[in-house]
Structure formats: structure tokens, C-alpha cells
Amino acid sequence: MSAAPAPVLVLAVGNLSRGDDALGPLLAERLEAAGLPGVEVLTDFQLQVEHALDLVGRERVIFVDAGTGTPPPFDLAPVSPAADFLHTSHALSPAAVLAAFVKVRGEAPPPAFALCVRGDRFELGEPLSAFARANLDAAWPALLASCEAR
Amino acid sequence: MDTTALETATQPERLRRVVIEPLSRVEGHGKVTLLMDEDDHVQQARLHIVEFRAFEKFIQGRPYWEVPVMVQRLCGICPVSHHLAACKALDQVVGATELTPTAEKIRRLMHYGQILQSHALHFFHLSSPDLLFGFDSEVGRRNIVGVAAAYPDVAKQGVLLRKYGQEVIRHTAGKRIHGTGSVPGGVNKNLAADERAALLADIYQIVAWSRDAVRMVRQLFEQNLELYRSFATFPAHTLSLVRADGALDLYHGGLRARDADGRTIFDHVDYDHYWERISEDVKAWSYMKFPFFKELGPEQGWYRVGPLTRVVRCDFIPTPLADRERREFLAFDDGRAAASTLGFHWARMIEMLHSAEAIKDLLHDDDLLGTDLMAGGKRQARGVGVIEAPRGTLIHHYRVDENDQVVRANLIVSTTHNNQAMNLAIREVARRYLDGRKLTEGLLNHIEVAVRAFDPCLSCATHAMGKMPLSVQLLDAAGEQVDQLVRG
8 A cells, every 4th residue: 555645745857968958857856855744755757647646646746947937036825726838849838737637636726926036047957047947046035835834 | 732821911001910929038939929800811821930039049159069968948849858858869970870789778768769759748648638528628628627527537547657768768867858869879767677667567558548548539430530631631751760661760760751642752772861852941920930841842832740640651660559559540530530631639639658668678678778888980070860740740950060069069859840730730820710700819829729739839848837818909991909819
């Protein structure tokens, strides 16, 4: 019998090798190192439909990603299910993952938030920019508070 | 056929330009441009994909043992394919001419998991909305939530098939992403007994759902026969790996090239010297190269790769259910489905069924639990690895110096192999559906349906929040925007 999932899921997306796209994975690394009880951290390149199943049994979900149009340094906001899929894209938005949860499970998803940290440079092989590094540091207390606010 | 028709207009400065491109930098580094004359006749149609430029620089200079992990960051859609292709190339560098049975079977299991989840994503998420609701359907329905509303079981199966494939990858690669399971010379973990039991518990359901998916595509063909047999269809040479006995083999084999009529161009060629058979042409208007068979030249030697090629051009599929479906596919409509571009979808589901069957068979093989994981031999300076990735043939080629650094890397990815074929597909659609007509979103979606059949990897490995709509811009001859459609 599998153990109950951690109450809080932090689902970070991004690519460590594409400049500021590393914001999500780097925040996830920092959070894992902090070892908060009751918090599970998952990282992936991008959100997909099967991530809806990772939300099952959670009390709260926090999506973490880099953002291109986000006001710097970051934005933290609740997310509701919305069918804003793009059939032209291989990736999903947090709202679309929540919508997939509703369709697959037939019930409301757990409360969800999106922490979107502003980045500017996303080319293959680039390091995290200084601008994004500062935004990451600014977002870190907000991520911690989101995980602990239970 | 004339493969240059509609590639370059004679007087482009006098034409109206239509651009279909993503507004966001993040996703889909591809766009379609159409040049239309004053009577709305298409004079030029081109697909531009601008992503595949920095791969080799990203890899060069790194120690070779880092490469199988690093290359996964090239593509967030099929990282496992790059992981395995790199390892196959680097097996040669470490002198591992033959893997242990456990290592090869663990890698195959990982690969079939990747094929299963990738094909499920493409069919259930990206393509089924077009196929189930029609190419002109409203945008709001063209997503998996739209599918879920109309076909709840289908949408749920799509999610669970994806999840199962990801679980296979997690158990064999060690992690959901950035897996380290495969290493030059073998693998670093076997399958534990409890992992095998967990995967076995669901595999028969996965096989059943995969079989249902094949039947669903067949029904779609039966209901729309005229459209499906002709849409974006054109004759093409083909390239794929096949096993020594001619069977479909997605992990390893020799190169098989056939012409549009199925006649052999070359067969069972050792891919170690692929460059003696394949070269790449460059066109001024495209960042992506155009591969071709050397013996036919750049104009006539282009070819198509991927599920449709593999299923049609192999001699048989070595799992019974998929092989039976293949024979029905080849016979359907006097062979016209197997020659059609939308046949990609049918072939893709046959491969998903084959992958599910192959996973089932492997899970009953005790070699997966073995402990002899690594092989080795005389160190070599270079290696070539080729694998059939979900989208088609993937080539990794490395040269490594005496300090173990990669000094040269060459990658030919599936989407590059299909560059010319995708361009021909959009020209066929432009000629048949757009020429002489006022453009609408529904008509322009026909272009995307044609490109989507190939499942090109436009979104390599990066994703950030932000809107990712497609825009269609109508520009006059001077480049001024006269109209725009935005969706997403």
C-alpha cells in the first residue's frame, strides 16, 4: 500500500541549461535542500497532462516557473482550472493542468498557486542572468511562506 | 514530383505575405509564411524552424560521460531519445561493441516507455481534437478538455497512458527527468522485483487501451475516407532502421532507404558511416538543414522518417497484435491509407500498441533483474549512435579526444530529416485548400494539421509561463500589416 502523498506539492518547471528557464528548477533545488516537512518537490521540463495525477490527495499545490511577461521580480497568484490549452503546443499551463485534473478525477482540484519569477534570457547553454538571480532571491521568501501557510 | 513548386515565388516583392508564427519566443520556433497574389493565389509556401542551431556547441568541450545527461536538456519532449542515442554512440567510444543482456533490455524498456508516452501525448492531446471535431472546429474545442467533454474515457486513457510511460522511464532511468540510468557501456541500475511488479500490474490494461486507440483511428479513416486518403499527401522516399530480419526495431538496426514505390535504395546499411549515404543541404531561407540521400542528390534525394515510414517499410512487427494491425493498415483502402500523410496517426497508434506489447514481454524477462550491467573494450576516438525516436530517426555522432573531451558533435534530429517533407505537406495544403480563397482561421488550421501529422519537435526543452498564442499576420508587399488573427 503506497503512503499518503505529502500535503503540499511544489511543481517546478524549467530547464537548467536554458538561461533563465532554470529559475523553476533552481528554486526547487533550494526548497529540497531546506527539507520542509510535509512538502514534496517535483521538477519537470514542462507541464503535461499526467501532472494532473500528481495533484491527487494534496492540500495545496504551488507551480513554480520562469515568466517572460511577469512584472519583476515575481508574481504569486491563485490559479483556477481553465481550459487554456493550446493544441499547437506540447506543454500545458498550470490552469490547464487543473482543468485536466477536474476532467480526469471528476472533482475540484486542491487549492493551487503559481509563483512566476521573471526571466529574460532563455538561450541554450546560457547561465542564469544576474537579473533572474536577483528575482530568484526575491521570490524565495514567498515560496517558503506559501509552503508553510497551512 | 516537382519538389520546388511553391518553394520560391518569381516576384515576391509584388505579393502579399501571410505569416503563421508563435508570438512567444518560448514555444514553437517555427512559422509558416505564405505569399499570396492579388487574387489570393498562393505563390510561395515555406515552413521555417529556427531552433536547431546550438546543439553541437552545447555539447562540444564536455567530458563524454556527462553527455548522456546533458543532451536530455536539448529537448523537453523526448529527452530519453537523446539520452539513449548518446549512450549508443558513446558505447562505441568505450569499446562496448555488445551490451550485456540486462543492459540492452533495460534500455529497450526505457525506450518503449518513451515511445508509448510520446505517442499518447501526440494523439490524445495534440491531434485527436482535430481528428475528432474536424479541422475547422472552433479553437475552444481543439484541446484535450474539449475531447474530455465529448469522449471522457478517451481523454482519461490518454492521461493514464502518459502516466504509465513516465513510470516506465522513472523505473529504468532512475528519475522522471534528468535520468542517469543509461551510461556509456551499459546501465547503472537493473529493475527491482517490486518495480517490475508495479509495472506488470497495469500493463495488460495499457495494451488494451492501445489497441482501442488503433481502432479509433481506423474508424476516423472510415468516416472521412476521401479527406484522409488525400490530405497533404505526396510521394516520398523513406528512411528508417530495421532489424537484420527486416522487423520493426525502434532501438537498433541497419538503415533502410526505399523510394516512393517501395523499391530499395539501400538496405541494412551499418549506420556507423551514415555520412556516406546521407548529406545535408542548406537553403538561404531556412536555419534548418535539408538532409538527402547522396546517391540521389539534394533535389531528388529528400526523404521522410517517423512512424508512418517505419510501420510501412518494415517487413513485419515482432509483436502479434501490432503486426495484425499493421497488415490491416497496409490493406485498408487498397493501400492508400498507408500512403497518406494522415496515415501518420494510424501508424503512430500501431507503434504505441507495439511498444505496450514489447513492454509486457520485457517485464516477463528475468534478464531485467540481472546484475551484469556494464561492458567495455578498447577505447575508440569516435562513435555513432542511431535510434528510432518517437518522431523518427535520430543520429548522434561524437569525436572524443585523449582527454575524454568531446571535440566534435553532430546531431541530426527527426524533425530535420522531415524538413523537406513537411514543406511539401504545407505546399500541398496551400495548393488544395487555400489557393484562391479568403483565408480564415479554419483554413489556416489545415496548414497546422499537416505539420502536426509529423509531430515536429518545435519546443525544445524550454518552457516559461506566458501566453503562447499563434498569430496570423497578413502583410502587404511592403511588409506592412493589414490584418491579424490571434488565437491561443
